[in-house]
Amino acid sequence: MIVFCTSCWAENEDTAVRCSHCGAGLTGGLDQKSYVEKLLRALRSHPILETRVRAAWILGKRREVQAAPVLMEVLATTGDSELKEATIVSLGQIGDRRVIPLLLVLARTGPLAVRLKAVEILGEMGDASIIEQLSTLAREDPNEIVRREAERSLKKIQDDPDEQKET
Numbered sequence: 417m418i419v420f421c422t423s424c425w426a427e428n429e430d431t432a433v434r435c436s437h438c439g440a441g442l443t444g445g446l447d448q449k450s451y452v453e454k455l456l457r458a459l460r461s462h463p464i465l466e467t468r469v470r471a472a473w474i475l476g477k478r479r480e481v482q483a484a485p486v487l488m489e490v491l492a493t494t495g496d497s498e499l500k501e502a503t504i505v506s507l508g509q510i511g512d513r514r515v516i517p518l519l520l521v522l523a524r525t526g527p528l529a530v531r532l533k534a535v536e537i538l539g540e541m542g543d544a545s546i547i548e549q550l551s552t553l554a555r556e557d558p559n560e561i562v563r564r565e566a567e568r569s570l571k572k573i574q575d576d577p578d579e580q581k582e583t
C-alpha cells in the first residue's frame with residue numbers, strides 16, 4: 417500500500433513513520449475533506465512546482481469532481497508546461513466537460529507537448545460536438561505530429577461516441 421505525504425505529496429510505504437522525501441511526520445488520520453482541501457491548496461499555491469504537479473495527479477486519480485474548477489484555473493493561468501499537462505490529464509480523468517473549450521484553445525497554440533496532451537484528452541473525453549474542430553486540426557494544422565494526434569482522437573470519438581474512457 418502507498419500513502420501520500422500531506423506536506424509534499426510524495427509516495428510512501430504505509431508502514432513509514434516519516435516521509436522519505438521531506439521528513440514530515442506521516443500521522444495519517446486526516447478526514448477525507450481536509451485531505452482534499454490540502455491537495456487543492458498544494459495544487460494552487462505550493463512553492464515547489466513538482467508538488468503542484470503531484471497534487472494535480474493525485475486529484476485526477478481520485479476523480480475529485482470538486483477539484484475541477486481549481487484545476488481549470490491553474491491550467492488557464494500557469495505558464496509551466498509540465499503543470500499544464502498534469503492538470504489536463506486530471507481533468508480528463510475527472511471528465512468535466514466544461515474544460516473542452518479551453519482544451520480546444522490549448523490544442524491550437526502553445527508548447528507542442530501541451531498541444532498534444534490537449535488533443536489526446538479531447539479524444540478521450542469523447543464529445544461528439546468537437547468532431548468538426550478536430551477534423552480541421554487534423555487537416556490543416558501546420559504541425560504533422562499534431563495532425564496525426566488529432567486524427568487519432570477523431571477516430572476515438574467516432575468509434576465510441578459519447579462514451580468516456582475508463583482507465
Ligand SMILES: [Zn+2]
Binds near residue numbers: 421426436438
Ligand atoms: Zn513529504
